[in-house]
Amino acid sequence: MLPILYVLLGLFRPTNENWQIVKQYLLTDYVLGSAKLVLFTGFFAALLGVVLAWLVVGYTFPLRRFFRWALVLPLAVPPYIAAYTYSTMTSYTGFIQSTLRNQFDIKLPPGTIEIMSSKGAIFIMTLFLFPYVFMLTRTFLERQSASYIENARLLGRSRLSLFIKVVLPLSRPAIISGVMLVVFEVFSDYGVASYFGMQTVSTAIFQTWFGMYDVDSAIRLAAWLLIVIIGLFVIERFLRRNRQFNATTSQSRPLKPQQMKGIAAWGATAFCSIIFLLAFIVPLTQIIVWTTWTYHKIWRADFIDLMVNSLSGAAIATAVIMIIALLSARTARMLSSSLAYGVSRLMTAGYAIPGAIVAIGVLAVFIALDQRLSTVYEWLGKGEGALVLSLSLSMLITGYIIRFMATGYNAIESGYEKLPRVYTEASRTLGRGNTKSFFKVELPLLKGAVITGFILTIVEIMKELPLTLLLRPFNFDTLATRTYQYAIDERIYDAALPSLLLIGISLISVLLIVRLEKEK
Amino acid sequence: MNFVAIKHVTFRYARRQPPVIDDFSCTLNKGEVVGILGASGSGKSSLLRLVAGLELPEKGSIMIDGMMMVNDGLYVDVENRGVGMVFQDYALFPHLNVVENIAFGLHKLKRAARKERVQEMLELVQLTDYAKRYPHELSGGQQQRVALARALAPKPSILLMDEPFSSLDASLKTSIRSELRQILRKAEMTCLLVSHDAADIEAICDRSIRIQKEMAEATA
Structure with a gap:
């Protein structure tokens, strides 16, 4: 938490000249850029996610069961990969225009399909982030809504009014959580915005840091963004307060979907198919084709070095995360409920904080540490003003740990929730101490949760772009940074192989989430 | 001298709530099986948890086998009390089989001695044929016997049983009651048993104590 506090403190330090320039000429653009991206993406992702969730839960149509889980798959495609895939596909030499030109002799006027724009960025972000809303809303509707919706049907509501009057208000908490995840992802994004040349606060942090070498202003920008995000976090809690509708009925019978026939049913299938094709099959196929060209x-x-780098950095960070998560989840369990709640909120707040902010905080703290330790370095014969910690891999790993603690902690916490306390108590009445009980009883029973948490976290870390770009040691490349490097160098075809690997890795975790849901 | 002496024990879950147990005292002689009877919410289970050391009393003292377990300045940790407990839903470790469950509390014994003791316990509860089964592969009555064997294996000075029949079918109850009584007699165990059903206590215990609590009714 220290680096995050450090960033916030940046607000109270005196401003420098550069900040005046940033404030006067650039800040409005950054804020408007971010706001536009967040608002539109949030809105469209909510719309798409909720409509698809209700279709899949409320009605039967061909392939419904398949789409129930297939529509989660777009989450496996990191948006920055989708961004350059789509922009290349739709460019003049890309697959779409060249096919139209060569096969059908249709020449599109330039600018007909312009993906490299803020509209394009919104399109990409919506298409690849809507599954958050879809997944949460769908699960909620499947589990908790049956009696209300059946009642509304009995009372003779039409389809549309059922959706607007019952489904939407009922699933509000789930929709809000889903949209918030989307919003945090968008704020955090660097890859899409920078590739499309959009001005957002995240890209601005990079520019002031690497372009103007002005870390103070970068910290100041990060601090303001952080304030906005904390505000959103509070608003989310506020909106969800008292909105636990599940209290009145205890039985959670699954909702029986209504028959949909004829054109309507095929329409639903077509709609789901189009989304699925656009958000998964098309980009994936394109990347596979490119991979065969450049393999x-x-x-x-x-x-191989690249993969080893990706994997080892992520594995170390994940291992540390799991250990901290286990320790703190166990401590929280033994504390009073309100204190435990505080701990768990604090531990899981990291996911909302964009990678760039975490990066700046970590960097600042590490440089300060290096200054403190400079006498030690001199004594070790490193010379004056040597930077040891802030040039090492430990900085990147610290960043990962702060950013992705939430993923690991959530998995462990939900594991502990399913583990009755009596097991520990029984073990202790049988003469095993606290620590022994943990290793002999709790850990074996938490094995599933630990493995799940490990996989989800390691995949998240391997996908992470902005944090890695900012904190990696010199010459340290991961799959994500190499992909991004190829893409901004316009070597799109070369980026295909690492992209494909990243999608494959992400797919593991998405499939794992789908499976976990089934078990619940 | 009494084998177990509970004196003026007061306990509450949260500071602002009324006490669940208010100035409770009782004594047990060695080898005696005593039942505690009371409505739900009357603090029966809390009393067992206090004796086991899973909860800390606000006031009062508990002495077991001549040793002070808890008073104003002293608190012996759960794992050092030598108290056996059978939990309401047995709390058999789902990742261990019957033998491993029973051997769990025998970590201080040598391998050979441990094996012997487990065998002894399996015979006592007549589960020799089920040694390698896992808890979910056993019936409710069998699970209860494993829990009993596990609690008795380390030779505790006192056995605590929390609603031992609540998870069992009514039809099984009668036979299991007499079985339990026999096992306890055979093991010469001092036992404190909690139940809301007077018939349970009558069938097994030498005498019974009724906990009364007026507050508990207020919540109903």
Whole structure:
């Protein structure tokens, strides 16, 4: 938490000249850019997610069961990969225009399909982030809504009014949680916005840091963004307060979907198919095709290094996260309920904080640490003003730990919720101490939760772009940074192989989430 | 001298709530099986948890086998009390089989001695044929016997049983009651048993104590 506090303190330090320039000429653009992206993406993702969730839960139509889980898959495609895939596909030399031109002799006027724009960014973000809303809303509707919706049907409500008057208000808490996840992702995004040349606060942090070498202003920007995000966090809690509708009926019978026939049913299938094709199959196929073109060129010895880098950095960070998560979840369990609640909120707040902010905080703290330790370094013969910690991998790993603690902690916490306290108590009455009980009883029973948490966290870390770009040691590349590097160098085809690997890795965690849901 | 002496014990879950147990005292002689009877919410289970050391009393003292377990300045940790407990839903470790469950509290014994003791306990509760089964592969009555064997294996000075029949079918109850009584007699165990059903207590215990609590009714 220290680095985050450090960022916030940045607000109270005196401003420098550069900040005046940033404030006067650039700040409005950054804020408007971010606001536009967040508002539109949030709105469209909510719309798409909720409509699809209700279709899949409330009605039967061909392939409904398939779409129930398939529509979660777009989450496996990192938006920055989708961004350059789509922009290349739709460019003049891309697959779409060249096919139209060569096969059908149709020439599109330039600018007909312009993905490299703020509209394009919204399109990409919506398409690849809506599954958050879809997943949460769908689960909620399936589990908790049956009696209300059946009642409304009995009372003779039409389909549309059922959706607007019952489904929407009922699922409000789930929709809000889903949209918030989308919003936090958008705030956090660096890849899409920078590739499309959009001005957002996240890209601005990079520019002031790497372009103007003005860390103070970068921290100041980060602090303001952080304030906005904390505000949103509070609003989310506020909106969800007293909105636990599930209190009145205890039985959670699954909702029986209504028959949909004829054109309507096929329409639903077509709609789901289009979304699924656009958000998963099309970009994936394109990347696979490109991979076959460049496979031999990219798959070299240094590519193995790249994978080892990605995996080892992520694995170390994940291991530390799991240990901290286990310790703190266990401590929280033994505390009073309100204190435990506080701990768990604090531990899980990290996911809302954009990678760039975490990065700046960590960097600032590490540089300060290096200054403190400079006498030690001199004594070790490193010379004056040496930077040891802030040039090492430990900085990146610290960043990962802060940013992704929530993923690991949530998994452990939900594991503990399912584990009755009596097991520990029984073990202790049988003469095993606190620590022994943990290793002999709790840990084996939490094994599933620990493995799940490990996989989800390691995948998240391997996908992470902005944090890695900012904090990596010199010459340390991961799959994500290399993909991004190829993409901004316009070597899109070369980026295909690492992209494909990243999607494959992400797919593991998405499928794991889908499976976990089924078990519940 | 009494084997177990509970004196003026007061306990509450949260500071602002009325006490669940208010100035309660009782004594047990060695080898005696005593039942505690009371409505739900009367603090029966809390009393067992206090004796086991899973909760800390606000006031009062508890002495077991001549040793002070808890008073104003002293608190012996759960794992050092030598108290056996059978939980309401048995709390058998789902990742361990019957033998491993029973052997769980025998970590201080040598391997051979441990094996022998487990065998002894399996015979006592007549589960020798089920040694390698996991808890979910056993019936409710069998699970209860495993829980009993596990609690008795380390030779505790006192056995605590929390609603031992609540998870069992009514049809099974009668036979299991007499079985339990026999096992306890055979093991010469001092036992404190809690139940809301007077028939349970009558069938097993030498004598019974009724906990009365007026506050408990207010919530109903």
